[in-house]
Amino acid sequence: MRRHDFRSMGTDVLLLADATCDPDAFARAAARVMQVFAREDARSSRFRGDSELSLVNASAGRWTQVSPTFADVARLALDAAARTEGRFDPTILPALLAAGYDRDFDDVIAGARRRLHPARPCGRWRDVHLAGRWLRLPDDVMLDLGGLVKGWTVDVAALEAVACGLPWALVNAGGDLRIAGEPPTGGVAVAIEDPSSASRAELGRVALDGGALATSSVTRRSWGPALHHLIDPRTGRPADTGVVQATAWAPTCAEAEVRSKVALLDDERALASFTATIVHDDGTVVTNLPPAGAEVAA
Amino acid sequence: MSERPTSKRASKRELRAWAWIAGALAFLAPWTAIAANPKPATAVDGGRAERPVKIIHRITRRVVIRDPVEDAGVRYVYVGGGSSSSSSSTSSSGASGSAGGSPSTSTGGS
Numbered sequence: 001m002r003r004h005d006f007r008s009m010g011t012d013v014l015l016l017a018d019a020t021c022d023p024d025a026f027a028r029a030a031a032r033v034m035q036v037f038a039r040e041d042a043r044s045s046r047f048r049g050d051s052e053l054s055l056v057n058a059s060a061g062r063w064t065q066v067s068p069t070f071a072d073v074a075r076l077a078l079d080a081a082a083r084t085e086g087r088f089d090p091t092i093l094p095a096l097l098a099a100g101y102d103r104d105f106d107d108v109i110a111g112a113r114r115r116l117h118p119a120r121p122c123g124r125w126r127d128v129h130l131a132g133r134w135l136r137l138p139d140d141v142m143l144d145l146g147g148l149v150k151g152w153t154v155d156v157a158a159l160e161a162v163a164c165g166l167p168w169a170l171v172n173a174g175g176d177l178r179i180a181g182e183p184p185t186g187g188v189a190v191a192i193e194d195p196s197s198a199s200r201a202e203l204g205r206v207a208l209d210g211g212a213l214a215t216s217s218v219t220r221r222s223w224g225p226a227l228h229h230l231i232d233p234r235t236g237r238p239a240d241t242g243v244v245q246a247t248a249w250a251p252t253c254a255e256a257e258v259r260s261k262v263a264l265l266d267d268e269r270a271l272a273s274f275t276a277t278i279v280h281d282d283g284t285v286v287t288n289l290p291p292a293g294a295e296v297a298a
Numbered sequence: 299m300s301e302r303p304t305s306k307r308a309s310k311r312e313l314r315a316w317a318w319i320a321g322a323l324a325f326l327a328p329w330t331a332i333a334a335n336p337k338p339a340t341a342v343d344g345g346r347a348e349r350p351v352k353i354i355h356r357i358t359r360r361v362v363i364r365d366p367v368e369d370a371g372v373r374y375v376y377v378g379g380g381s382s383s384s385s386s387s388t389s390s391s392g393a394s395g396s397a398g399g400s401p402s403t404s405t406g407g408s
Contacts, residue, residue: 001402014403175405179371187373193406200406204361210371217407247405249372268364275370288364289374 004030008037009045009150011174015157017166018184025165032164033157033171040153043070044145046093053143057093060137071133077148080258081125087265088258089233091124093144096231122233147176151214151257154178158253170208178212178253195219195245195279204277204285207292214256216264217245232265243267245279249289 004015004026015033017026045051052070066074077090127138137143154171158180161169168181170188179188187209194203195217206213218230218239232239241264248259248270263270263278268286270276277287308316363374 016402170403172403172405175407177403177405187371188403189375189401191401191404193404195406200404202401202404203359205375205401207373207375208371209373213372213405215405215407220407245407249370251371271364272367275366275368275372277374284360284362286362286364287374288366289372290366290370291363292373292375 002026004033006034006037008034009041009153009173010047011150013037013174014170014172015161016170016172016188017161018168021166029161029164029166029169032160036157036160037153037173040069040149040156043067044073044149046142046144046146053145056135056137057142060141061139063134063136065133066135068133071130071135073145073149073152074128074130074135074143076152076254077143077145078125078128078130080148080255084258084262086123086125086233087262088148089122089125089231090143090145090148091128091141092122092231092233092236093142094140095122095233095236096144096229098236122231122236147214147216147257147261148254150174151176151178151212151253151255154212154253176212176214176253176257177208178256179208179210183209192247192277193217193245196283203279204287206289211249211251212253212256213247213249214253214260215245215247216257216260218264219244230261230264234265239264241265241267242281243278244281246270246276247278248274248276250274 002017002019002021002023006013013033015030017029042048042050043052046053046057048054052067056064056066056070074090077088080088081090124138124141127141128143129136150173154173154176155178158169158171158178161171162181166181168179168183170177170179175193177190187207190206190208190213191202192204192206192215193200196219197203216230230239231237232241243264246260246263248256248263250256250259259270259274259276263274263276267280268278271278271286271288275289277285277289279285
Protein backbone atom coordinates (compact mmCIF):
# COMPACT_ATOMS: atom_id res chain seq x y z
CA MET A 1 0.00 0.00 0.00
CA ARG A 2 1.13 3.54 -0.71
CA ARG A 3 0.19 5.95 2.06
CA HIS A 4 0.43 9.62 2.90
CA ASP A 5 -0.34 10.91 6.42
CA PHE A 6 -0.95 14.44 7.62
CA ARG A 7 -2.99 16.29 10.24
CA SER A 8 -6.00 18.46 9.58
CA MET A 9 -9.33 19.26 11.27
CA GLY A 10 -7.76 18.30 14.60
CA THR A 11 -7.27 14.70 13.53
CA ASP A 12 -4.96 12.37 11.61
CA VAL A 13 -5.71 12.07 7.90
CA LEU A 14 -4.53 9.23 5.69
CA LEU A 15 -4.53 8.80 1.92
CA LEU A 16 -4.15 5.15 0.94
CA ALA A 17 -3.68 3.79 -2.58
CA ASP A 18 -2.43 0.70 -4.35
CA ALA A 19 1.32 0.00 -4.06
CA THR A 20 1.53 -0.33 -7.84
CA CYS A 21 -0.04 3.04 -8.63
CA ASP A 22 1.84 5.72 -10.55
CA PRO A 23 4.04 7.60 -8.01
CA ASP A 24 3.46 10.92 -9.77
CA ALA A 25 -0.30 10.41 -9.67
CA PHE A 26 -0.06 9.56 -5.98
CA ALA A 27 1.98 12.69 -5.27
CA ARG A 28 -0.59 14.80 -7.13
CA ALA A 29 -3.42 13.10 -5.24
CA ALA A 30 -1.70 13.66 -1.87
CA ALA A 31 -1.24 17.36 -2.61
CA ARG A 32 -4.86 17.64 -3.75
CA VAL A 33 -6.24 15.86 -0.68
CA MET A 34 -4.24 18.13 1.65
CA GLN A 35 -5.52 21.15 -0.25
CA VAL A 36 -9.14 20.01 0.08
CA PHE A 37 -8.78 19.47 3.83
CA ALA A 38 -7.03 22.82 4.39
CA ARG A 39 -9.76 24.63 2.44
CA GLU A 40 -12.67 22.98 4.24
CA ASP A 41 -11.04 23.35 7.67
CA ALA A 42 -10.61 27.07 7.03
CA ARG A 43 -14.28 27.24 6.01
CA SER A 44 -15.94 25.18 8.72
CA SER A 45 -13.79 25.11 11.88
CA ARG A 46 -15.56 26.46 14.94
CA PHE A 47 -12.16 27.07 16.55
CA ARG A 48 -11.12 29.63 13.94
CA GLY A 49 -12.53 33.06 14.49
CA ASP A 50 -12.24 33.87 10.78
CA SER A 51 -13.91 30.73 9.44
CA GLU A 52 -17.14 31.05 7.51
CA LEU A 53 -18.87 29.01 10.19
CA SER A 54 -17.72 31.41 12.93
CA LEU A 55 -18.90 34.38 10.89
CA VAL A 56 -22.29 32.72 10.33
CA ASN A 57 -22.62 31.94 14.05
CA ALA A 58 -21.68 35.51 14.92
CA SER A 59 -24.45 36.71 12.59
CA ALA A 60 -27.21 34.73 14.29
CA GLY A 61 -30.52 36.54 14.17
CA ARG A 62 -30.12 37.94 10.66
CA TRP A 63 -29.89 36.65 7.12
CA THR A 64 -26.32 35.94 5.98
CA GLN A 65 -25.11 35.12 2.49
CA VAL A 66 -22.87 32.03 2.53
CA SER A 67 -20.62 30.36 -0.04
CA PRO A 68 -22.20 27.71 -2.32
CA THR A 69 -20.19 24.98 -0.57
CA PHE A 70 -21.23 26.14 2.89
CA ALA A 71 -24.85 26.21 1.71
CA ASP A 72 -24.49 22.65 0.35
CA VAL A 73 -23.11 21.29 3.63
CA ALA A 74 -25.65 23.20 5.73
CA ARG A 75 -28.44 21.79 3.52
CA LEU A 76 -27.02 18.30 3.97
CA ALA A 77 -27.02 18.79 7.75
CA LEU A 78 -30.57 20.15 7.88
CA ASP A 79 -31.82 17.34 5.60
CA ALA A 80 -30.13 14.78 7.88
CA ALA A 81 -31.76 16.37 10.93
CA ALA A 82 -35.20 16.17 9.29
CA ARG A 83 -34.66 12.56 8.09
CA THR A 84 -33.51 11.37 11.52
CA GLU A 85 -36.17 13.37 13.37
CA GLY A 86 -33.47 15.38 15.10
CA ARG A 87 -31.29 12.53 16.33
CA PHE A 88 -28.63 14.05 14.12
CA ASP A 89 -28.74 17.73 15.08
CA PRO A 90 -26.42 20.47 13.75
CA THR A 91 -27.59 22.85 16.51
CA ILE A 92 -26.10 21.00 19.49
CA LEU A 93 -23.18 23.44 19.80
CA PRO A 94 -24.54 25.37 22.85
CA ALA A 95 -25.06 21.99 24.61
CA LEU A 96 -21.54 20.91 23.64
CA LEU A 97 -20.09 24.13 25.04
CA ALA A 98 -22.13 23.70 28.23
CA ALA A 99 -20.71 20.18 28.61
CA GLY A 100 -17.19 21.62 28.54
CA TYR A 101 -16.02 21.20 24.92
CA ASP A 102 -15.48 24.93 24.53
CA ARG A 103 -12.08 25.00 22.85
CA ASP A 104 -9.73 22.86 20.78
CA PHE A 105 -9.76 19.35 22.21
CA ASP A 106 -6.02 19.35 23.07
CA ASP A 107 -6.75 22.30 25.37
CA VAL A 108 -9.89 20.68 26.80
CA ILE A 109 -7.98 17.61 27.99
CA ALA A 110 -5.26 19.90 29.34
CA GLY A 111 -7.95 21.25 31.69
CA ALA A 112 -8.19 24.69 30.13
CA ARG A 113 -11.95 24.60 29.64
CA ARG A 114 -14.34 26.90 31.38
CA ARG A 115 -16.65 25.59 34.11
CA LEU A 116 -19.48 23.25 33.17
CA HIS A 117 -22.97 24.62 32.69
CA PRO A 118 -26.42 23.03 32.92
CA ALA A 119 -27.48 21.03 29.86
CA ARG A 120 -28.77 23.16 27.01
CA PRO A 121 -31.81 22.24 24.94
CA CYS A 122 -31.21 21.16 21.33
CA GLY A 123 -33.56 20.59 18.41
CA ARG A 124 -33.40 24.16 17.10
CA TRP A 125 -32.56 22.93 13.58
CA ARG A 126 -36.25 23.47 12.74
CA ASP A 127 -35.71 27.21 13.27
CA VAL A 128 -32.72 27.44 10.92
CA HIS A 129 -33.73 28.85 7.54
CA LEU A 130 -31.78 28.26 4.35
CA ALA A 131 -32.95 29.80 1.08
CA GLY A 132 -30.46 29.35 -1.74
CA ARG A 133 -27.24 30.87 -0.39
CA TRP A 134 -28.97 32.85 2.35
CA LEU A 135 -28.92 31.41 5.85
CA ARG A 136 -30.59 32.64 9.00
CA LEU A 137 -29.97 31.25 12.47
CA PRO A 138 -32.22 32.14 15.42
CA ASP A 139 -30.64 34.57 17.91
CA ASP A 140 -29.41 32.00 20.42
CA VAL A 141 -28.48 29.19 18.02
CA MET A 142 -25.07 28.22 16.69
CA LEU A 143 -24.25 25.65 14.02
CA ASP A 144 -21.70 22.88 14.47
CA LEU A 145 -21.07 21.03 11.24
CA GLY A 146 -18.06 19.21 12.79
CA GLY A 147 -18.45 15.50 12.06
CA LEU A 148 -20.63 15.99 9.01
CA VAL A 149 -18.25 18.40 7.33
CA LYS A 150 -15.38 16.03 8.04
CA GLY A 151 -17.26 13.19 6.34
CA TRP A 152 -18.22 15.44 3.44
CA THR A 153 -14.56 16.51 3.05
CA VAL A 154 -13.46 12.85 3.06
CA ASP A 155 -15.93 12.20 0.22
CA VAL A 156 -14.65 15.13 -1.84
CA ALA A 157 -11.00 14.27 -1.16
CA ALA A 158 -11.40 10.58 -2.11
CA LEU A 159 -13.10 11.45 -5.40
CA GLU A 160 -10.50 14.09 -6.21
CA ALA A 161 -7.67 11.64 -5.43
CA VAL A 162 -9.08 9.22 -8.00
CA ALA A 163 -9.45 12.10 -10.47
CA CYS A 164 -5.67 12.60 -10.14
CA GLY A 165 -5.13 9.24 -11.87
CA LEU A 166 -5.24 6.65 -9.07
CA PRO A 167 -7.15 3.42 -9.79
CA TRP A 168 -8.62 3.61 -6.30
CA ALA A 169 -8.06 5.73 -3.21
CA LEU A 170 -9.09 5.52 0.43
CA VAL A 171 -9.17 8.66 2.56
CA ASN A 172 -9.46 8.26 6.33
CA ALA A 173 -9.87 11.25 8.64
CA GLY A 174 -9.87 10.09 12.25
CA GLY A 175 -11.90 6.96 11.48
CA ASP A 176 -14.28 8.52 8.94
CA LEU A 177 -13.23 6.89 5.70
CA ARG A 178 -14.30 6.51 2.08
CA ILE A 179 -13.00 4.36 -0.74
CA ALA A 180 -13.39 5.64 -4.30
CA GLY A 181 -12.51 4.21 -7.71
CA GLU A 182 -12.15 0.50 -8.50
CA PRO A 183 -11.07 -1.18 -5.24
CA PRO A 184 -8.75 -4.21 -5.21
CA THR A 185 -10.34 -7.67 -5.32
CA GLY A 186 -11.58 -8.58 -1.86
CA GLY A 187 -11.60 -4.97 -0.71
CA VAL A 188 -9.33 -3.12 1.69
CA ALA A 189 -8.96 -4.46 5.23
CA VAL A 190 -10.13 -1.93 7.83
CA ALA A 191 -9.86 -2.61 11.56
CA ILE A 192 -12.67 -1.55 13.87
CA GLU A 193 -11.01 -0.29 17.03
CA ASP A 194 -11.86 -1.57 20.48
CA PRO A 195 -13.50 1.31 22.39
CA SER A 196 -12.23 -0.07 25.70
CA SER A 197 -8.62 -0.07 24.55
CA ALA A 198 -6.49 3.00 25.13
CA SER A 199 -4.04 1.65 22.58
CA ARG A 200 -6.85 1.30 20.01
CA ALA A 201 -6.52 -2.47 19.75
CA GLU A 202 -8.50 -4.23 17.05
CA LEU A 203 -12.04 -5.31 17.93
CA GLY A 204 -12.96 -6.69 14.54
CA ARG A 205 -12.16 -6.30 10.90
CA VAL A 206 -14.05 -5.55 7.71
CA ALA A 207 -13.23 -5.74 4.03
CA LEU A 208 -14.34 -2.50 2.40
CA ASP A 209 -14.89 -2.60 -1.34
CA GLY A 210 -17.16 0.39 -1.73
CA GLY A 211 -18.67 3.33 0.06
CA ALA A 212 -17.69 4.64 3.46
CA LEU A 213 -17.42 3.85 7.16
CA ALA A 214 -17.70 6.20 10.13
CA THR A 215 -17.45 5.50 13.83
CA SER A 216 -18.86 7.41 16.77
CA SER A 217 -17.43 6.53 20.17
CA VAL A 218 -18.08 7.93 23.64
CA THR A 219 -14.63 6.81 24.77
CA ARG A 220 -12.82 9.14 22.36
CA ARG A 221 -12.79 12.91 22.91
CA SER A 222 -13.82 12.37 26.48
CA TRP A 223 -12.65 14.75 29.21
CA GLY A 224 -14.18 13.26 32.34
CA PRO A 225 -16.69 10.75 33.66
CA ALA A 226 -19.78 10.90 31.40
CA LEU A 227 -18.27 13.89 29.62
CA HIS A 228 -17.68 13.39 25.90
CA HIS A 229 -18.36 15.11 22.60
CA LEU A 230 -21.44 13.15 21.48
CA ILE A 231 -24.46 15.10 22.68
CA ASP A 232 -27.85 13.42 22.81
CA PRO A 233 -30.16 16.10 21.33
CA ARG A 234 -33.07 14.66 23.34
CA THR A 235 -31.41 15.55 26.66
CA GLY A 236 -28.81 18.18 25.75
CA ARG A 237 -26.25 16.09 27.65
CA PRO A 238 -23.47 13.75 26.51
CA ALA A 239 -25.19 10.56 25.28
CA ASP A 240 -25.65 7.75 27.80
CA THR A 241 -27.50 4.97 25.99
CA GLY A 242 -25.44 1.91 26.88
CA VAL A 243 -23.79 2.03 23.45
CA VAL A 244 -20.13 2.98 23.65
CA GLN A 245 -19.31 2.78 19.96
CA ALA A 246 -21.18 2.57 16.66
CA THR A 247 -19.59 2.01 13.26
CA ALA A 248 -21.88 2.53 10.27
CA TRP A 249 -21.50 1.91 6.55
CA ALA A 250 -23.07 4.17 3.90
CA PRO A 251 -22.46 4.98 0.24
CA THR A 252 -20.94 8.32 1.32
CA CYS A 253 -18.90 9.27 4.35
CA ALA A 254 -21.17 12.19 5.21
CA GLU A 255 -24.10 9.78 5.44
CA ALA A 256 -22.04 7.20 7.36
CA GLU A 257 -21.27 9.95 9.88
CA VAL A 258 -24.99 10.64 10.34
CA ARG A 259 -25.79 6.93 10.62
CA SER A 260 -23.09 6.28 13.23
CA LYS A 261 -24.53 9.01 15.47
CA VAL A 262 -28.06 7.68 15.02
CA ALA A 263 -26.86 4.14 15.85
CA LEU A 264 -25.18 5.42 19.01
CA LEU A 265 -28.51 6.88 20.15
CA ASP A 266 -30.94 4.28 18.76
CA ASP A 267 -28.93 1.20 19.71
CA GLU A 268 -30.05 -2.00 17.92
CA ARG A 269 -33.17 -0.37 16.43
CA ALA A 270 -30.82 1.29 13.96
CA LEU A 271 -29.87 -2.12 12.55
CA ALA A 272 -33.32 -2.41 11.00
CA SER A 273 -32.51 0.55 8.74
CA PHE A 274 -28.84 0.37 7.83
CA THR A 275 -25.56 -1.51 8.12
CA ALA A 276 -23.69 -1.00 11.38
CA THR A 277 -21.72 -2.57 14.20
CA ILE A 278 -22.66 -1.55 17.73
CA VAL A 279 -20.56 -2.11 20.86
CA HIS A 280 -22.37 -2.03 24.21
CA ASP A 281 -20.85 -1.07 27.54
CA ASP A 282 -21.05 -4.71 28.70
CA GLY A 283 -18.79 -5.75 25.82
CA THR A 284 -21.49 -7.18 23.55
CA VAL A 285 -20.98 -6.49 19.86
CA VAL A 286 -24.06 -6.52 17.62
CA THR A 287 -23.55 -6.30 13.88
CA ASN A 288 -25.51 -6.74 10.68
CA LEU A 289 -22.50 -6.34 8.43
CA PRO A 290 -22.65 -9.18 5.93
CA PRO A 291 -19.96 -11.75 6.69
CA ALA A 292 -17.09 -12.20 4.25
CA GLY A 293 -17.66 -14.86 1.63
CA ALA A 294 -21.46 -14.82 1.86
CA GLU A 295 -23.75 -13.68 -0.90
CA VAL A 296 -25.54 -10.47 -0.06
CA ALA A 297 -29.21 -10.14 -0.75
CA ALA A 298 -30.04 -7.36 -3.17
CA MET B 299 20.60 24.98 106.25
CA SER B 300 21.48 22.54 103.55
CA GLU B 301 23.75 23.44 100.73
CA ARG B 302 22.12 24.16 97.30
CA PRO B 303 22.78 21.18 95.04
CA THR B 304 25.04 22.06 92.20
CA SER B 305 24.96 20.25 88.87
CA LYS B 306 28.15 18.78 87.74
CA ARG B 307 29.51 20.70 84.81
CA ALA B 308 30.20 18.50 81.77
CA SER B 309 33.69 18.41 80.56
CA LYS B 310 34.64 19.45 77.06
CA ARG B 311 35.34 15.83 76.23
CA GLU B 312 31.82 14.76 77.30
CA LEU B 313 30.19 17.56 75.33
CA ARG B 314 32.15 16.61 72.22
CA ALA B 315 31.07 12.97 72.62
CA TRP B 316 27.39 13.93 72.94
CA ALA B 317 27.68 16.20 69.91
CA TRP B 318 29.09 13.30 67.87
CA ILE B 319 26.28 10.99 69.00
CA ALA B 320 23.58 13.58 68.15
CA GLY B 321 25.15 14.24 64.75
CA ALA B 322 25.35 10.54 63.94
CA LEU B 323 21.69 10.02 64.92
CA ALA B 324 20.58 12.98 62.81
CA PHE B 325 22.52 11.58 59.88
CA LEU B 326 21.10 8.07 60.24
CA ALA B 327 17.46 9.01 60.89
CA PRO B 328 16.38 9.54 57.22
CA TRP B 329 18.25 6.44 56.08
CA THR B 330 16.46 4.42 58.75
CA ALA B 331 13.09 5.80 57.64
CA ILE B 332 13.82 4.91 54.02
CA ALA B 333 14.99 1.43 54.95
CA ALA B 334 11.91 0.83 57.09
CA ASN B 335 9.51 1.55 54.18
CA PRO B 336 8.73 -1.13 51.55
CA LYS B 337 10.67 -0.81 48.35
CA PRO B 338 8.78 -0.15 45.10
CA ALA B 339 9.01 -2.92 42.54
CA THR B 340 11.62 -2.36 39.88
CA ALA B 341 12.27 -4.03 36.58
CA VAL B 342 15.59 -5.41 37.79
CA ASP B 343 14.53 -6.80 41.15
CA GLY B 344 13.38 -10.03 39.57
CA GLY B 345 9.98 -9.60 41.12
CA ARG B 346 7.97 -9.42 37.90
CA ALA B 347 6.29 -12.75 38.53
CA GLU B 348 5.47 -11.92 42.14
CA ARG B 349 4.07 -8.48 41.42
CA PRO B 350 0.36 -8.38 42.26
CA VAL B 351 -1.92 -7.97 39.24
CA LYS B 352 -5.10 -6.04 39.80
CA ILE B 353 -7.80 -6.48 37.17
CA ILE B 354 -9.69 -3.22 36.98
CA HIS B 355 -12.29 -4.15 34.38
CA ARG B 356 -12.59 -7.29 32.33
CA ILE B 357 -14.71 -7.14 29.19
CA THR B 358 -16.05 -10.36 27.76
CA ARG B 359 -16.84 -10.06 24.09
CA ARG B 360 -20.01 -11.64 22.79
CA VAL B 361 -20.74 -11.06 19.15
CA VAL B 362 -24.30 -11.15 17.85
CA ILE B 363 -24.63 -11.22 14.07
CA ARG B 364 -27.91 -10.01 12.58
CA ASP B 365 -29.20 -10.29 9.02
CA PRO B 366 -27.98 -7.60 6.63
CA VAL B 367 -30.55 -5.00 5.59
CA GLU B 368 -28.89 -3.54 2.50
CA ASP B 369 -26.39 -4.33 -0.20
CA ALA B 370 -23.39 -2.75 1.49
CA GLY B 371 -19.87 -2.44 0.10
CA VAL B 372 -18.43 -3.95 3.23
CA ARG B 373 -17.98 -7.46 4.66
CA TYR B 374 -17.32 -8.54 8.22
CA VAL B 375 -14.04 -10.47 8.13
CA TYR B 376 -13.56 -11.71 11.65
CA VAL B 377 -13.78 -10.79 15.29
CA GLY B 378 -10.71 -11.20 17.44
CA GLY B 379 -11.52 -13.26 20.56
CA GLY B 380 -14.92 -13.67 22.18
CA SER B 381 -17.68 -15.94 20.99
CA SER B 382 -20.19 -15.43 18.26
CA SER B 383 -23.84 -16.35 18.46
CA SER B 384 -24.86 -16.82 14.88
CA SER B 385 -24.76 -19.44 12.17
CA SER B 386 -23.10 -16.96 9.86
CA SER B 387 -19.56 -17.60 8.76
CA THR B 388 -16.84 -15.19 9.82
CA SER B 389 -14.00 -16.61 7.78
CA SER B 390 -11.33 -14.39 6.35
CA SER B 391 -11.44 -13.08 2.83
CA GLY B 392 -8.84 -12.03 0.37
CA ALA B 393 -9.04 -8.44 1.48
CA SER B 394 -6.14 -6.34 0.37
CA GLY B 395 -3.98 -5.47 3.32
CA SER B 396 -4.14 -9.14 4.28
CA ALA B 397 -7.09 -10.15 6.44
CA GLY B 398 -4.83 -12.31 8.57
CA GLY B 399 -2.06 -9.72 8.81
CA SER B 400 -2.18 -6.06 9.64
CA PRO B 401 -5.18 -4.09 8.44
CA SER B 402 -4.51 -1.20 6.08
CA THR B 403 -6.23 1.36 8.28
CA SER B 404 -8.75 1.58 11.08
CA THR B 405 -11.92 3.27 12.29
CA GLY B 406 -12.68 4.02 15.91
CA GLY B 407 -13.94 7.53 16.30
CA SER B 408 -11.81 10.60 16.72
